[in-house]
Amino acid sequence: MDKLVYLAEALTPLNLLLAFVGVLAGIVIGALPGLSATMAVAVLVPFTFTMEPASGLIVLGAIYTGAIYGGSYSAILVNTPGTPSAIATTFDGFPMAKRGDGALAVSLSTLASVFGGLVGALMLMFLAPPLARVALAFGPPEYFWLAVFGLTLISALSVGNLMKGLIGACFGLLLSMVGVAVIGADVRFTFGSHMLLGGIDIVAGLIGLYCIPVLIDLVATRDPHLKVEGAQTGFRLGEALSISWREKFNLLRSSIIGTLVGILPGAGGSVASLVSYSEARRASRHPERYGTGEPGGIIATESANNATVGGGFIPTLVLGIPGTPPDAVILGALLVQGIKIGPALFSAQSPIVYTFIFGLIIGTLIMLPVGLLVGRYAYKSIIAIPKAALVPTIAFMTVIGSFAIHNNLSDSAVMLGLGAIGWVLNRAGFAPSPIVLGLVLGQIAEQGYVQSYLIGNAQHNVLGMFFGRPISLVIVAFALLTLFYPYIAKAIGAARARRSRTDIVVESRNGTPS
């Protein structure tokens, strides 16, 4: 337990204060749609250069973890994920807020985020080197199948109309191909417009698809935006704790999935939360409740996306390969601080690394009181704002948020255009989530697919490339399981019913006097 020495170093008043300020700043920036965790970290990096390396890292870790958590507020309260990691939080969070359980949803997301963050940080502390080696075994085919696994969630999201979900996902995938191709550098589907040359930004797309249709319908009707249930706007912490206890396996599974996906370079919180959401839904006894305001959905996504924070640091610190986009920014900050990244880091510069990991744990714990308090006031103020002020405010956020991604108004125009298309599609029964899923996973899927194909072609073994690798096969198995689970569950249920009927018959035969 020599590591405990570093705990004392992390616990200095200055470091505690820095962690507090970092978490608060992260939450506020993360809660604003369009301002992502990457941006929060990038904007505040220069401030850390004047600090001690360990303190600077603690601030960055705290901002990062706060921003990932903050994304859940806007997801729950206004149906727009503050960061892409919170896409799946909207599925159950907003329905809960609409029926008056917004405070409970925020408390649940806080508890899940803290738990997920702790699991990720502890795995970073104890399992970093061996886990980083596993991540290196992931090649293009594994990434392709991981993206396909994420897409199988469509079957879960489009209950009742799988075909519309699949069409929406194809549309989203096609949207992700606009601009310069990831491989081959073809200019695709820009129709001569310079605006589309850089492609459709994921954040602009998700602000447009989720937010604009909600605003359009808010403007059109007289009804209040959220139901106000006066008696139920407290913390509802006890209720949240008991639900979390009931969902403890979900919580643990999602945190582990989050850490593992976080380790994979390039696949960040959005993939982690989608994968764990679909796993939670598959494993649940009531999968049909997911998407209608089921607490388990929030627990799965929020624990997973915060677990990616610790998970993402594993390859960043051990291999020098950033696990998630904010890690890339932090990696840059580490290099500026003169810290040599690599397998020797944990032995040669252990004071800095372990102080940082303890700082991350402290930051995550601080998130609990700060998150609950901010969440409470956020919920109260959102329901207190009259609709005539809320609509233009959110509209302003969408414009400024999409503009701030690249300081470019063409992103705002794309956001608005997609929003209008999304509204029309919504009216025809095409939900926005499959489209967003296609948009988010499109590049990962295409890159993995084309690279695997090229490597397989060169080795004259295309099929072996896709289906002959053990990790790929495991992911394929999970994808198939998710896609066909409803049918498998039905078959198992029918078999069980048949068996129990046989048992009854046998028992009654035994019971009858012969």
Place this chain on the structure above:
Amino acid sequence: MAHRAEAHRSFMPHDPAGTGVAVLFVVLGAFLIAQTGGMTPMGSVFPITISAAMIVFSAILILRNVVIGLKSRAAPGEAEEAVRGEGGSIVRRILFLLMMAAWVGLIPVLGFFVASLLAFLAITAVAIHERVSAKEVAALAVIGLVILTAFYLLMANVLLIPMPRGLFF
């Protein structure tokens, strides 16, 4: 004659909006495949595959809707309700979209702050359904001004984002 009238009445188009959109998706898919002609094989394999999948899924949806429409004798009220959707004012919806478009379009002309202030007030007007007193209007305008100023200062001076300037700021 009576028999034909009966047959005619029994055909209730199932999910006309969904079918219409699916037809558009088939057209879009075909159009996008036609666009891939000038691309390298590496760049075109994925778009062609996904466009083809979209066409197939849309065709299945159209076929399914037509078959259901031919089979079922849906109650007229039900079908009407499906078409009407959630209700609410279409004029306000279109006005809102026009305001948003004008907002994005006017930022380079008027500058970020001024364009946003005008659009903010215009959208507030579209979102008001009840009669409001002068005092409430003033309160809403002040709320808008405070929110805009706070965010403008945050973006321009703290986050150091270069804000677009036009005639004003």
